[in-house]
Amino acid sequence: MNDDFAALDKAEKGSSLWRDGWRRLRRNKLAMAGMVVVAVVAAMSLAAPYLSSHAYADQNLDLGAVGPSLQHLCGTDTLGRDLFVRLLYGGRVSLGVGLCATLVSLTIGVAYGSISGYAGGRADMVMMRLVDALYAVPFTMLVIILMVMFGRNFILIFVAIGAIEWLTMARIARGQAMSLKHKEFIEAARAMGVPPWAIVWRHIVPNALGVIIVYATLTVPRVIMLEAFLSFLGLGVQAPMCSWGTLVGEGAMEMEQYPWMLFFPAMFFSATLFSLNFLGDGLRDAFDPKAAKN
Amino acid sequence: MFVFIIRRAIETIPVLWFVATLTFFMVRLAPGGPFSAERHVSPETLASLNQHYGLDKPLVQQYFTYLGKVVKGDLGPSFAYRNRTVNEIIAAKFPVSLQLGLLAMAFALVAGVTAGTLAATKSNCPRDYVPMSLAMLGICLPSFVLGPCLVWLFALKLGWVNVLGWETLGDMVLPTLTLGALYAANIARLARGGMLEVMSMDFIRVARAKGVPEWKIAVKHALRGGMLPVVSYLGPAVAGVVTGSFVVETIFQIPGLGREFIQAALNRDYTMIMGTVLFYAVLIVVCNTVVDILQVALDPRLSFKDKA
Numbered sequence: 001m002n003d004d005f006a007a008l009d010k011a012e013k014g015s016s017l018w019r020d021g022w023r024r025l026r027r028n029k030l031a032m033a034g035m036v037v038v039a040v041v042a043a044m045s046l047a048a049p050y051l052s053s054h055a056y057a058d059q060n061l062d063l064g065a066v067g068p069s070l071q072h073l074c075g076t077d078t079l080g081r082d083l084f085v086r087l088l089y090g091g092r093v094s095l096g097v098g099l100c101a102t103l104v105s106l107t108i109g110v111a112y113g114s115i116s117g118y119a120g121g122r123a124d125m126v127m128m129r130l131v132d133a134l135y136a137v138p139f140t141m142l143v144i145i146l147m148v149m150f151g152r153n154f155i156l157i158f159v160a161i162g163a164i165e166w167l168t169m170a171r172i173a174r175g176q177a178m179s180l181k182h183k184e185f186i187e188a189a190r191a192m193g194v195p196p197w198a199i200v201w202r203h204i205v206p207n208a209l210g211v212i213i214v215y216a217t218l219t220v221p222r223v224i225m226l227e228a229f230l231s232f233l234g235l236g237v238q239a240p241m242c243s244w245g246t247l248v249g250e251g252a253m254e255m256e257q258y259p260w261m262l263f264f265p266a267m268f269f270s271a272t273l274f275s276l277n278f279l280g281d282g283l284r285d286a287f288d289p290k291a292a293k294n
Numbered sequence: 295m296f297v298f299i300i301r302r303a304i305e306t307i308p309v310l311w312f313v314a315t316l317t318f319f320m321v322r323l324a325p326g327g328p329f330s331a332e333r334h335v336s337p338e339t340l341a342s343l344n345q346h347y348g349l350d351k352p353l354v355q356q357y358f359t360y361l362g363k364v365v366k367g368d369l370g371p372s373f374a375y376r377n378r379t380v381n382e383i384i385a386a387k388f389p390v391s392l393q394l395g396l397l398a399m400a401f402a403l404v405a406g407v408t409a410g411t412l413a414a415t416k417s418n419c420p421r422d423y424v425p426m427s428l429a430m431l432g433i434c435l436p437s438f439v440l441g442p443c444l445v446w447l448f449a450l451k452l453g454w455v456n457v458l459g460w461e462t463l464g465d466m467v468l469p470t471l472t473l474g475a476l477y478a479a480n481i482a483r484l485a486r487g488g489m490l491e492v493m494s495m496d497f498i499r500v501a502r503a504k505g506v507p508e509w510k511i512a513v514k515h516a517l518r519g520g521m522l523p524v525v526s527y528l529g530p531a532v533a534g535v536v537t538g539s540f541v542v543e544t545i546f547q548i549p550g551l552g553r554e555f556i557q558a559a560l561n562r563d564y565t566m567i568m569g570t571v572l573f574y575a576v577l578i579v580v581c582n583t584v585v586d587i588l589q590v591a592l593d594p595r596l597s598f599k600d601k602a
Contacts, residue, residue, distance in 0.1 A: 133312075138533070138571060142316065142320070233541065233544060273436070
């Protein structure tokens with residue numbers, strides 16, 4: 001009998017917003033499949049040195065480009081480098097850039113958006129007008145210039161990408177801040193004389209974070225795509241390092257003779273993007289039910 | 295509407311100034327110059343080249359000279375193509391990009407709206423799932439993956455079209471598909487959502503009760519309202535097509551402005567870089583304004599006051 005009560009207690013404690021969302025997410029088969037694929041690809045990329053005896057920069061010019069075999073699971077490129085290992089190392093770059101740039105955009109966007117939303121009035125209007133205006137700036141071109149002019153610096157890539165993607169994040173954070181700021185606990189904090197910056201930092205941001213993180217998951221594939229876009233044009237990471245973008249680019253040049261050089265990177269890349277998108281959509285449906293209809 | 299257009303034009307000026315200033319200093323503060331690639335140039339020649347293009351003056355003075363010229367619509371001489379101005383190069387190369395962009399947008403609109411409408415008028419059956427799965431595919435496959443794969447299949451294996459070039463109508467099929475796929479996919483999803491919403495409204499039920507055939511309801515009654523989300527997406531879509539054309543023009547080696555921009559960036563052709571960025575910024579603003587006007591025209595609930 002006591003055990004039953006204990007179990008009941010536990011169940012009741014469990015029915016939080018997060019638990020509910022998690023339950024909804026688990027029911028979404030596509031999103032769960034996406035999560036598994038992303039986890040597998042990420043784990044394989046992290047464990048790359050242990051998964052194969054080849055190194056990503058090891059050339060074997062005598063061998064040249066050969067098709068998939070047991071020795072080289074995905075074949076080799078024109079310089080005789082093992083494509084499977086290069087794909088995993090490329091995954092490190094692509095996923096790493098995706099995460100870091102998303103964090104940059106999250107930080108800028110949340111700070112900007114929540115301040116704007118909480119401040120309201122004229123300050124909000126000016127700040128959001130600025131965001132609207134910045135949407136008109138062809139940022140991709142500026143990033144291309146930045147990459148060409150200042151060398152293909154790894155850190156620069158995600159700072160630049162993060163600096164573009166913060167605009168959407170700012171709009172979402174602003175919306176959250178606007179809906180939160182009239183809640184009782186915020187009024188209470190204000191009545192108790194908590195300074196505005198502390199209200200934003202301690203009450204608005206933590207409460208808005210759930211929805212924001214969900215949208216951040218949808219930003220990751222966009223960022224990965226942008227990095228790959230730069231790398232495809234030869235403006236991203238430099239040889240012998242590689243990302244999925246450079247691998248797709250190299251494959252596109254050699255596809256006539258060595259089609260596997262295009263297919264394996266394209267497959268890895270699109271499978272990951274697919275999964276991230278499904279996962280992000282699933283997370284949004286699970287944790288932000290209001291937006292699920294759209 | 296004229297007030298709206300004038301307001302928008304005035305608002306655009308600071309944006310353009312910001313873009314011009316940012317590009318100017320970003321390009322100038324970077325190491326290397328337009329003539330540093332030519333190793334064999336003697337110091338005297340370099341000095342006279344710099345003098346000819348005004349690069350020997352202080353940076354701030356160059357900045358104001360450049361702004362003064364830009365205000366008059368003169369984007370200056372190109373550094374990479376001697377004896378040609380940036381205006382001439384844009385005039386020569388942009389029509390190709392415009393053609394590609396218009397074809398891609400037309401494809402995206404026709405395919406997207408058709409697929410979305412078909413899916414919405416018979417939701418939750420194969421006619422819904424098939425186009426919507428294709429749309430998800432279009433969203434997840436970036437152009438630089440889709441493009442090479444299409445080339446491999448249709449040009450190399452089946453031999454239906456040429457691999458490269460921009461002369462015959464056949465040459466334009468693959469680039470159009472590559473560039474338009476993402477937007478067709480997004481439009482299909484938006485059109486489906488918009489149509490589903492309108493199809494559940496009362497006036498549609500009235501039409502049904504009067505015995506109007508289903509396809510006629512969709513096309514004549516629901517389409518106008520259902521397309522509103524699509525129209526508001528057109529602004530971002532145009533901006534996306536512009537930047538997407540960089541990749542597509544590179545893949546298919548189309549002699550358009552996007553490829554020219556990448557080349558200019560690699561050659562450090564200062565004026566060409568700044569000119570192209572400004573040109574595209576103006577283009578995006580103009581397209582957004584047109585989209586806003588279209589929205590008001592289609593949706594009587596909106597007025598230009600909401601937009602301004």
